[in-house]
Structure formats: C-alpha cells, structure tokens
Amino acid sequence: EVQLVESGGGLVQPGRSLRLSCAASGFTFDDFAMHWVRQAPGKGLEWVSGITWNSGNIGYADSVKGRFTISRDNAKNSLHLQMNSLRAEDTALYYCARGGIESNLDYWGQGTLVTVSS
Amino acid sequence: DIQMTQSPSSLSASVGDRVTITCRASLSIRTYLNWYQQKPGKAPKLLIYAASSLQSGVPSRFSGSGSGTEFTLTISSLQREDFAAYYCQQTYSAPWTFGQGTRVEIK
Numbered sequence: 001e002v003q004l005v006e007s008g009g010g011l012v013q014p015g016r017s018l019r020l021s022c023a024a025s026g027f028t029f030d031d032f033a034m035h036w037v038r039q040a041p042g043k044g045l046e047w048v049s050g051i052t053w054n055s056g057n058i059g060y061a062d063s064v065k066g067r068f069t070i071s072r073d074n075a076k077n078s079l080h081l082q083m084n085s086l087r088a089e090d091t092a093l094y095y096c097a098r099g100g101i102e103s104n105l106d107y108w109g110q111g112t113l114v115t116v117s118s
Numbered sequence: 119d120i121q122m123t124q125s126p127s128s129l130s131a132s133v134g135d136r137v138t139i140t141c142r143a144s145l146s147i148r149t150y151l152n153w154y155q156q157k158p159g160k161a162p163k164l165l166i167y168a169a170s171s172l173q174s175g176v177p178s179r180f181s182g183s184g185s186g187t188e189f190t191l192t193i194s195s196l197q198r199e200d201f202a203a204y205y206c207q208q209t210y211s212a213p214w215t216f217g218q219g220t221r222v223e224i225k
Contacts (some may be wrong), residue, residue, distance in 0.1 A: 035214075037162075045154070045162060045205050047214040059212040062119065095161055102168050103209040104152045108161035 002026040002107045004096045009112030012086055020112060022079040022096030030054070030074040033099030036081050038092035039111075046092075049081065050099060064090075086116045120144050120208050124217035130225040137193040139220045141206035146186045150210035153182055153191045156219075157202045165204075166191065196222070 008020040022034070035050040049060045049070040058070055069082040079096055093111040100106030121144035131137050141151065149169035154162040164173045166182035169189055179194045193200055201224055206217040 044219045045156075045207075045216045047207075047216065050212070050214070059214075061213045100164070100167065102171065103150060104164055104167040105154075105162070105207075106164050106167075106173070108163070110161055 002098065004098065004107060004109035006094060006096050006109045006112035009094065009114045011115045011117065013118050014087060014116055016086055017082070017084045018086060018114060020081040020083065020094055020096075020114070022109060024077045024079065024096075024098070027098070029072075029077040034072060034079045035097045035099055035105060036070065036079075037095045037097055037105065037108075038090075038114075039095070040089075040092040043092075048094070051079070083114070086114075088116050090114060091116045119213055120147060120211060120215055122206055122208055122215050122217040124204075124206055124220050126220060127218065128221040128223060130223045131196050132225045133196055133198055135196045135225075137196050137200075137222060139191045139204055139206075139222075141184075141189045141191070141217050143187045143189075143208055143210075147208045147210035149185050150208055151182075151184065151189045152207045152209065153180075154205045154207065155200075155202050156205065162205065193222075198224075 003025045005023045033052045036048040051070045067085045071080045095111045096109040097105040098107040123142045125140050151169045153166040156162040170182045181192045204220045
C-alpha cells in the first residue's frame with residue numbers, strides 16, 4: 001500500500017525558515033517523480049514544486065521560486081521542502097504527492113500545516 | 119503560466135442528477151488534463167487523467183472528455199458520496215496549475 005506521511009509543519013514567524021519532510025513507503029521510491037502541493041485555509045490547490053526520480057529536473061511555482069528548495073533522498077525514501085524567507089501568504093496545508101506515470105498526482109499524503117504569523 | 123478556469127464555481131444538485139463541470143485552459147494543453155475530487159478534511163483524490171482515462175478504482179459514473187483548451191468532467195448519476203470539491207489540473211507545462219475548483223452541494 002502506498003503511503004506518504006508529511007512532517008515538519010508548525011507555527012513560524014515571517015522571514016524564518018522551515019523544512020518539511022515526506023516519508024514514502026509501499027512503492028519503489030526512485031521510480032517516481034515527487035511533488036509538493038499546498039492549500040491555503042478555505043482556498044484551492046496550488047502546485048508548489050516537483051522533482052524527477054533522479055533530481056535531474058526540478059520545477060517551482062513562481063510564488064516560491066528563489067525561496068523554497070525541493071530535494072529527495074532515494075536511499076531513505078524521503079522528500080523534503082526547505083522553505084526560507086517565509087511569508088504570511090505561505091500559510092497552508094502542504095501535501096506531498098507522487099507523480100504518476102501519466103503526468104498526474106496519483107497518491108497524496110494527509111498534509112502538514114504551516115502557519116506563518118508573528 | 120497556463121491559466122485554468124473552471125465553471126461553475128459551485129452547483130447544487132440532487133442524488134441521481136447528471137452533473138457536468140467545465141475546465142478551460144488559456145492555451146492548448148492537448149490532453150494533459152487531470153481531475154481530482156476533494157472531500158472536506160481529506161487529501162485530493164485522482165479521478166481522471168489524460169483528459170479521459172479513469173483512474174483505477176474510480177466508479178464508472180465519472181467520465182472526462184476534451185482536448186486542446188476545453189474539457190469536461192461528467193458525473194452520470196450523482197451519488198451522496200460525490201458531494202465534494204472538484205479540481206482540474208494541467209500538466210502540459212511547468213508550473214503545473216489547477217483550476218479554482220467547483221463545489222458540488224446537495225440541493
């Protein structure tokens with residue numbers, strides 16, 4: 001059974017940093033691209049970042065480019081999102097999702113909540 | 119960035135109704151279009167990928183169609199468990215973008 005479990009969320013002050021992690025199990029991790037998607041309270045979905053299986057291709061939403069860094073550790077079946085210079089508008093539930101073979105997001109974690117506030 | 123526009127933003131329907139949601143892309147995305155369902159307090163769930171392919175385990179009352187810039191998600195006979203929010207997503211080019219969502223409510 002595919003499982004994705006996010007961690008690392010919490011309350012952080014504007015301008016500070018936070019590192020999210022996603023532990024993957026139930027599939028061959030280094031066969032798949034991985035992504036982060038976020039959802040602000042009461043709002044829709046926003047794709048944040050994605051990384052191919054070998055980290056050879058990485059993409060970011062314009063809203064986080066230059067502040068967030070995605071990475072993965074295939075030996076540990078884990079995905080990470082380093083978030084720097086956090087802003088109030090980064091407050092959201094952050095989901096880890098697997099990139100399906102057909103260019104989709106076929107499995108999702110339950111999310112970890114990031115709140116940016118002074 | 120490619121803009122995705124869904125309509126309507128919300129709708130009220132009864133059990134057994136046929137429901138159609140439309141998604142328009144700001145430029146052609148061929149068939150790089152996915153549909154997700156999200157229930158309150160839950161993670162999104164993939165329903166349809168590549169515009170018209172049904173994800174494994176998803177009931178056959180869900181169907182998708184379209185190509186280029188216009189796409190539809192159809193629920194042929196709405197069931198109680200289908201009351202949720204629905205999102206389209208393009209994966210033709212980065213950054214991937216979602217529609218703003220359509221909330222399907224009970225009439």
